[in-house]
Amino acid sequence: MMDLSICIPVYNVEPYLKRCLDSLFFQNLKGTFEVICVDDASTDNSLSILKNYQLKEPRLKIIELAERKKLSVVRSVGIHAALGRYVMLVDSDDWLQQGSLDSLLQKCIEIDADIVVYDYVVQDSSGNKVAHKPFGNEGFVSGNKSSVQKIFNGGSFCKIAKRNLLSNLLFNDTSINWGEDFLYNTEILLKAETIYLFPFAFYVYCTNHSSITFSIKKNENEMLEDRITSVDATVAILGKYSASDKLKLSLLNYHIYKFLVLLLRVDCKNCEINDKVELLTDCMRKLPLMTEYKYKMLCFCVKYPLYTLTYMGLFFDFRLSFDVFYKKYLKNE
16 A cells, blocks of 8 residues: 555645645655645646646646635545545645655654644745744643644644545535635544644745635635535534534634634625625534523624624734724724
């Protein structure tokens, strides 16, 4: 069996794609691996770059989608095509540090965990390092999984999972762009029996402002629809796998935080947007451990924007709340 499959979704990443591929294929790896690039109907030269690269690198597999899909679908296509014992997800505008693959694969083989979580470096498009808090000490996760749930709120790019863990995931049936990392991570966290933390920065996460993550204002409708799907999928995942109340509470707080962030960023004066916000608010009521008091607080936030700022500042992120207040109410931006 092949040791490792690396799955990469590709959509209009012409400036970054070769850097990503070079960082993978120029590794010194004592093992076998494949790179599966799923082109999501790119309209730039991304597919041409892939095909030219494949001429010299047979370990590169290309899957072409005839029409644009959402990111969760593209990731699922790559995972389904994987042949390796382990599967790693990489974003096409990021890259790996030299020596990363061999260190990660040897650790996977040595400890035989269902999931190995590793650290990463955040870097902006100018090459400047951005502040990032490492996640702690090396070793197996013992006790309640809620102790590492916040690590699993982040990107799917910093986890290697056994391929057999990724079969029959509810995630594979979702179709979203925003929040797909969270759903994937939450489901594999709940499904895994063994998780190992390997706190070394093997991965470079690039803050690319042309990516889906940074295009919220252009896609408010789609983002709200994806948040509704994400909440529904979370309810389904928690219905399929056992989870402690502490972990359920952590997931609830994550969704409340994302709900408040959305309220701060979308234009609720737009009737269509406001209708979707109301649908999302009703959907939030389904989450396990959602109390009537918390639900009424969310409804209050929808009605009174300044209350959203207060709620966010007191319970979640004071800096974000202050920044929005300053720009929106003091500078009128």
